[in-house]
Amino acid sequence: MFFNNTLYKEDIAAIASYPIDWERLKNTHILITGATGLIGTMMVDALLYRNAAYGDAITVYAMSRNREKARERFGEYSNNPRFVFIQQDIQFSIHQIEKELDFIIHGASNTHPIAYATDPIHTILLSVVGTKHILDVAVSRNVTRTVFLSTVEIYGENRGDVEQFDETYCGYIDCNTVRAGYPEGKRAAEALCQAYMSEKKCSIVIARCSRVYGPTMASDDSKAVAQFLRNAVKNENIVLKSKGTQRYSYCYAADVCGAILFLLLNGKNGQAYNIADSHTCVSLYEIAEILSTYTKKEILYDIPDSVEVRGYSKATKAILDCSKMSGLGWKAAVPIEEGLIRTLEIMKSKG
Numbered sequence: 001m002f003f004n005n006t007l008y009k010e011d012i013a014a015i016a017s018y019p020i021d022w023e024r025l026k027n028t029h030i031l032i033t034g035a036t037g038l039i040g041t042m043m044v045d046a047l048l049y050r051n052a053a054y055g056d057a058i059t060v061y062a063m064s065r066n067r068e069k070a071r072e073r074f075g076e077y078s079n080n081p082r083f084v085f086i087q088q089d090i091q092f093s094i095h096q097i098e099k100e101l102d103f104i105i106h107g108a109s110n111t112h113p114i115a116y117a118t119d120p121i122h123t124i125l126l127s128v129v130g131t132k133h134i135l136d137v138a139v140s141r142n143v144t145r146t147v148f149l150s151t152v153e154i155y156g157e158n159r160g161d162v163e164q165f166d167e168t169y170c171g172y173i174d175c176n177t178v179r180a181g182y183p184e185g186k187r188a189a190e191a192l193c194q195a196y197m198s199e200k201k202c203s204i205v206i207a208r209c210s211r212v213y214g215p216t217m218a219s220d221d222s223k224a225v226a227q228f229l230r231n232a233v234k235n236e237n238i239v240l241k242s243k244g245t246q247r248y249s250y251c252y253a254a255d256v257c258g259a260i261l262f263l264l265l266n267g268k269n270g271q272a273y274n275i276a277d278s279h280t281c282v283s284l285y286e287i288a289e290i291l292s293t294y295t296k297k298e299i300l301y302d303i304p305d306s307v308e309v310r311g312y313s314k315a316t317k318a319i320l321d322c323s324k325m326s327g328l329g330w331k332a333a334v335p336i337e338e339g340l341i342r343t344l345e346i347m348k349s350k351g
Contacts, residue, residue, distance in 0.1 A: 214253025244285030
């Protein structure tokens with residue numbers, strides 16, 4: 001596994017024993033795009049752990065544009081016949097998977113603020129053109145179900161008209177900013193999913209993820225929570241680059257993986273579902289405070305640089321209504337304080 005850590009192994013085992021009908025996934029072939037990302041890494045580990053622990057013979061196609069990162073994270077699977085790495089930037093084209101393919105978990109995306117500001121064209125095209133290429137694969141291989149990983153950011157800013165965002169809400173996004181490429185790209189990709197369902201008869205479920213955190217965050221992840229965690233790993237003071245009053249929904253990465261597998265088998269075709277811990281609606285300051293208390297370090301304030309500012313969300317409140325997911329029987333298991341401490345301890349063990 002990517003981390004030789006007891007806590008991480010517990011997370012992976014929990015995903016691999018998630019209460020879904022695993023019989024439906026036995027002997028299947030699953031494509032995971034964005035496989036070296038925050039969610040993709042955990043998903044690959046969990047499915048291959050499932051094979052080892054339960055003999056499910058799931059073949060995992062792990063797709064990523066970065067071969068070096070894949071070698072670092074998945075090197076131990078190099079001789080595993082159920083693991084197939086595919087190097088591909090889905091913005092440009094996609095190699096057809098000639099072998100059988102049953103399910104797709106499409107998570108490839110630029111997902112952190114500096115990338116939105118410094119790589120805006122790719123951010124948009126990865127969501128829109130990349131999703132088209134993946135859906136073309138779904139059509140050509142007659143895939144049973146695709147889960148498209150969308151985001152809370154498609155709701156835009158909360159201007160005080162609602163307390164929580166349910167799946168019918170359409171918020172405000174200023175499209176005339178460089179940062180808009182991420183939420184607008186995801187909105188367009190969701191519309192593309194609907195088009196493929198109508199015209200090509202694909203089976204697609206949309207998972208709208210809240211702000212996700214966990215031990216598989218990349219070292220260059222520029223989200224505030226990732227920066228706080230890196231401060232804590234280095235035993236440094238926690239640095240806030242705002243007043244920290246922004247209040248969002250969060251979810252631990254292992255819970256998100258469980259939710260995605262749950263939707264893969266139980267979501268209704270064409271529907272979007274919010275994924276968040278309904279009990280974790282906290283401010284950035286409260287997150288910094290949890291880590292500060294645990295590490296016994298101070299919270300300091302700093303001014304973000306011009307690149308960071310261009311990538312930051314203007315949303316000050318983004319709380320997800322999770323009643324649709326809870327109605328299907330899903331809920332998050334890891335509260336924010338436990339999740340942050342687990343993440344920190346696992347990241348420390350990485351060194």
